[in-house]
Structures are given as C-alpha cells and as structure tokens.
Amino acid sequence: MASIKTILRKTSLRNGKYPVLLRVTKDRKSKFFGTPFEANLNEWDSKLGRFNKKFTQQLKSNRLIGKFEDRALEVISELEMNQDFYSLNDFERKFRTQSNPEASNIFAFWQEQIDEFKAAGRMSNAAIYHHTKNSMQKFTKQKSLHFYEVTPTFLDKYEVHLRNKGGTGGGIGVKMRAIRAIFNVAIKxxxxxxxxxxxxxxxxxKLKGKAIKKALNIEEVHNLQNLDLSDKPHLINSRNFFIFSFYTRGMNFADMMRLKWSNVSGDRIHYTRAKTKGNFIIKIMPxxxxxxxxxxxxxxxxxxxxLFRDNLTPTQLNDRKRKTLSKFNKDLKELASLAEIDKPITSYVAxxxxxxxxxxxxxxxDIISESLGHQDIKTTKAYLKELDTAILDEASELLLQ
Structure with missing residues (x-):
C-alpha cells in the first residue's frame, strides 16, 4: 500500500519560499509531485502537512491540498483494484494531471489550443478561444485555474456573471462551447x-440566440442590384460583394476574399469552402x-x-478580412437606405x-441544403425555420394595410 503526505521541499526558491510537494511513497521509494503552492517556513505546519493561520487564504488553499491528496488516494485505490502490481511510474502516469500544475491548469492548456489554431491559420477559432479565456480569467480573477475546479456549479456562476455583464444566450453559448471543446481535447x-x-x-x-435571421426578398435584392452609384463610387465594391455572394449560393466573405481568377473556368467557379472544406462548382449567372x-x-x-499579394500570414489575412468586412457592413447600411430597404443588412444577409x-x-x-453546403439537412430546416418567422411577421402586417 502506497502512502502520501504533503510537504515543503527542503530547498528554497529564489524568492525565499519553499515549494509545496505531494510525496508518494511505495516499497520504501518516494516520488514528489508539484502543486501550485509555495510558502514560507513560518506559514507551514509540517505535522499536519497544511498551511497555518499565517498563510493568506489558508482555508481555501488547504481545501485544495486536500483535493490533491484525495485524488492521489483515488488513483492508488484504482491501481490496487485493477493491477496485481503497480509501480510509482504507473502512479505518475495516472496522476499526471495533478502532478503537473501546467497540465492541470486549464488556462495554460487553453493557450496551447489558441497557438495551435493560429499555426493552422484558423484565426476565427483562435479569436473565440482568446476572448473566452480572457473573460473567464476576469471572472476568476486568477491566472491559474485547474480543470477539476470547473464544475457545473462553476459554469452556472460564470453564466450568471456573463448575463449580469449584458451577455445574451447566443453569446454565452459561444463561450460555453469553447470551454466544452477545451475539455474534449484535454480528455482525448x-x-x-x-x-x-x-x-x-x-x-x-438551453443557451440559444434570440436574434432572428434577416433576409431580403428578390425585389429588394434587385433594388440593391440596380442602384445607380455613379455619384457614390465608394459603395461600388460593397454592392458588388453582396450581389456576388447572393448569386453564388451565399458565398462566405472569407471565401470571396480568397477567390482567384484561377478558380474561374469557363462558365463555372470552382472553390473549396474554408469553413467546411466542401467543394463547390457554381454556374456563372449574368x-x-x-x-x-x-x-x-x-x-x-x-x-x-x-488581397493584393500571396504569402500573407494567417494573422495578416485575418486583419485584412476584419478591416474590409467592417467597411463592407458599414457600406451596406448606406446601400439599404438608398434602396429604401427598412431592414438591417450585413454580409450574412446575402x-x-x-x-x-x-x-x-x-x-x-434538400435542394436548398445542398446549395448552401450544409452537411446535415436538419441545419437547413433550422435555418429556414428562423427565416419563416420573419416572413410570417411581414405577412401579418398585411392585415394593417
């Protein structure tokens, strides 16, 4: 049977404090596992293996030490139940989350995921993870947070915090899905x-966005398409972006941005959608x-x-997309006013x-689903259901005419 005890390492750090270690002993051999804690000698009770009253946040820190020990005992129990013989190395492999503070620190692992997204050029994912990580760090008010501290109760409190800050169901859902993805990768x-x-x-x-998808009817699209912009040349590109997207099955702005003349062959446009990696062949309409x-x-x-040149870094591509998309959406408001369209229009509206x-x-x-490139027809049904709500609202208004 292995034994455990929390101790101070005999050698001090540069700041004069001593690291708090978990010692696991078996067959007269010991291994030491780091914890996030350090203390002065007068802040530590060596008999109890706990912080004394002189240590700041004594109770909370001692509870965390207790959790470290409980998890170590749990690992020992599992090993003894499932293996006739186990070594300290077996214990270390199973206890790696608790033995390595950086591995068990969700923020450290989170940053690794952000760096991986950036390296892969997935800047949108990197941005979502970055903003969510910063948001949670502001909520916890600490740089280190361990995976086992993120419980359902913790998430409930974080949700309340976000709502008090003005967060909506959809926005909170984006953050929670990012956290869930972090856990899924860590487990994998x-x-x-x-x-x-x-x-x-x-x-x-339960966290659903309340914003209803907005859409134009064909007459409104034609109104935009036929606008005379001879005296407003600054709007020509944005009008072209919108009309091009509409007639190319709602091509995403990121894909339009990357579209090259080499993608045009005869009367067809061939491209791979960045988001889903699906291949599209679109007939060139007038x-x-x-x-x-x-x-x-x-x-x-x-x-x-x-884009005016190749070999841009993912960060440069993302910056260019962000700046151009911001102007695009700003121009669409002016275009809507000129076309007498009383609806908020953004790039997604195309x-x-x-x-x-x-x-x-x-x-x-099924045809709409395939045209949009949805991988599941359920996505299309949900998509169209939201559009139906706006259509029904307009139909109801006919009663007032």
Missing amino acids: RGIIDEKLYPFKHYNIS PVKEILDYYRKNKRPYIFPI RHSFANCLKQKGAGT
Missing part, C-alpha cells in the same frame, strides 16, 4: 480524466459575369480588391436572402 489527449467533464450536467442547448468583367481589368491574381428566395420560388429543402 489524456491530459484529464473523463470524470472531470462538467458538461454531463451543465446543459449548453449578374456574376458582370461583376467578374468589372474586376477583370485589374490583372491581379485575386478577383476582388481585398446568404440568408439566397436561401429565403429559393424557398419563396418553391425549391425543396
């Missing part, structure tokens, strides 16, 4: 045990051909005047409008 990589997973009891599905002809004179590798107009023309859900 063997960093933590599945028992620490808090989302078996914390329900993310409005799209007109826009392509407008930019063909520029003689650049990229179709649209957003995609919603494409789906809405197809449905109004009688296209089946």
